Amino acid sequence: MATILLVIIYLAFISLGLPDSVLGAAWPVMQADLGAALETAGLLFMTIAGGTIISSLVSGKILKRFGTGKVSFFSTLMTAAALLGFYFAPSVYWLFLCAIPLGLGAGAIDAGLNDYVAAHYKAHHMSWLHSFWGVGATIGPIIMAQYIAGGNSWSKGYFAISGIQFVLAIILLLTLPLWNKGKNNNKALSEEAEESEERLDHAENVKPLQIKGVKLALISFLFYCSAEATMGLWGSSFLVSVKDLPAAAAAQWVSFYFAGITIGRFITGFITFKVNNRTLIRLGQILALTGAILLFLPFSSAFALAGFILIGLGLAPIFPCMLHETPARFGKKHSQTIMGYQMAVAYTGSTFMPPVLGFIASHSTIGIFPIYIVLLAAAMFLSSEKLNRLLNKKEIKSSADAASHTN
Template structure:
């Protein structure tokens, strides 16, 4: 049961990464067909982000009532319906309408699945699963590219990914009996490493128990600190993905093709780094992965900033920053039940997802506004500030929980 459900969850993480790059990859063609300004892409992403934040905050109450399996299946079904809706949309307002279930489904499944894995699987699986998400996010631009090259139009790419999500929904519905039978769980409050524990009826520990309100969760020692650390990490990740290539071209004078290649290596570094981190995550522990990850990103940012004649160090710094980023997100999520208790983990992970999407949504335009005043040279310093905030807040959490 353990291995079968784990395989399904791996497939789910690959599939869940597929939609996340579609808007960006297809927008140039979509914008022309819909005859709207280029900047309107931001409206769609803001609607999706808003829905994701709302459903993340509500995920604890919903998951306690229905269970992670049901919430995951329904949320993926909502995402599938939204993607198919995108594929038949002939106007911009229809895209905005379908973006609502898209965001609501994405946030709920993110929180429910991450909490389930944090509770019932070891740290290596959390890293490998998030590597699978990166794989899915890397595949979808190729689906869009093939659709456009073949003359099928951007809508066919959304239709293909929507049908993949629909098939996954059916698989998840069939697998529902397995979700309550997995008997491998992390230990209760404040243990140092996950291990195989007693058969506890995993979903029963969350379903039907009392609701942990937002105000109550925020009063738990260390929660505000980890939210700040998570927001800082997601802010630096999204800012790097959007602005790294522009920084290399405008400030370092690197050729656009070379800059684009190395900017993509940042995302590939995250995906590969999570795969590699899975082999030693259980031995190293979440705390060391978070600390080492932030320090490595900081090193990469410093390499980007050094005013040397050669650009090799700067390009390598971007790759190092991607590798350093890799284990931070999975380790923060996986350590939540250990830091705050299994009973509180769903509520806190839901809030963490909301903080993550808030940072990812607000940081890139904030940096854009700052760089318009100061110049692109400030990009590495912006990353260093976020690294410092993330490292400071994560270390504060360690002090508060006594680890």
């Protein structure tokens, strides 16, 4: 049962990635058809992100009341309906209306599935799942491109992706009983999560944000997603303007960055059998910081390419490993709520921090891009290391307390 459920979760992660990259791929055609301004795509993206942030923040309470299976089904159904709304959209205003449920559904699925996997499966599954999100994010634009190139409208592409989402919603509906069985029967919960559950104070009046280390974890997520999104949004502009690369070559180099993340997460899944999450997070951050420094140095464009690839490979293990550490760091009791907070802060970083660079660059130069990435990577590393020191002190204190009680 647990294996079947895991396959369904993998499919859900592919489905989760499908719509994320479609808007950008379809926008050049959508803009002309709808007579919209160029910046409308950014406003649509922020509307979707706003819904995702809100649903992530409240996901803890919703998941506790209805369970991960039911929330995943309803949220997938909501995103499928929203994508179908894009197909029927007669105007830009309709797109904004549909963007709201699209964001709300995505945030609830993301937080719910991440918490479920973190609590019930080993670390390698979390890395592979986020690699499968990359598969979905890659397939989405391919589907859209096929419909546009074949002479069909962008709306047909949204119709096809909506159909895939509806199929997944039906699968989730039919397999709802598996979620409880999987929760009861799965034996893969990591020992460190169980131990941390005993260590932490679970008094009823303790709120998730009052747990030591939670705020540092949120800061780490903020800077991680800020760095990841900023690389994707402004990397090509930096290569064209500063490194004098042709636009096509710059786009290809940015694709190497995303490939580094996707492939890196797949490889990380195997490495987790031998290396723990904290070590992988630290090594990934050091590798990403090294790549960012390569961008900063005034060397040839080959070093810039190496920097892009190193940053992608470095970022690869950080996000899934930090998510998987949530129950171990803060206990299972609050993990659903904290996971929602983490996803909300992550989306906040990816939504607002890249435009900050754009604003600064518009008043100076895109040449500040490497400095910005170095600062984000360094801030992520420092906040993560401070969290590790805090957790180590808690573990030492808990061990000492346990020893004194034994004596």
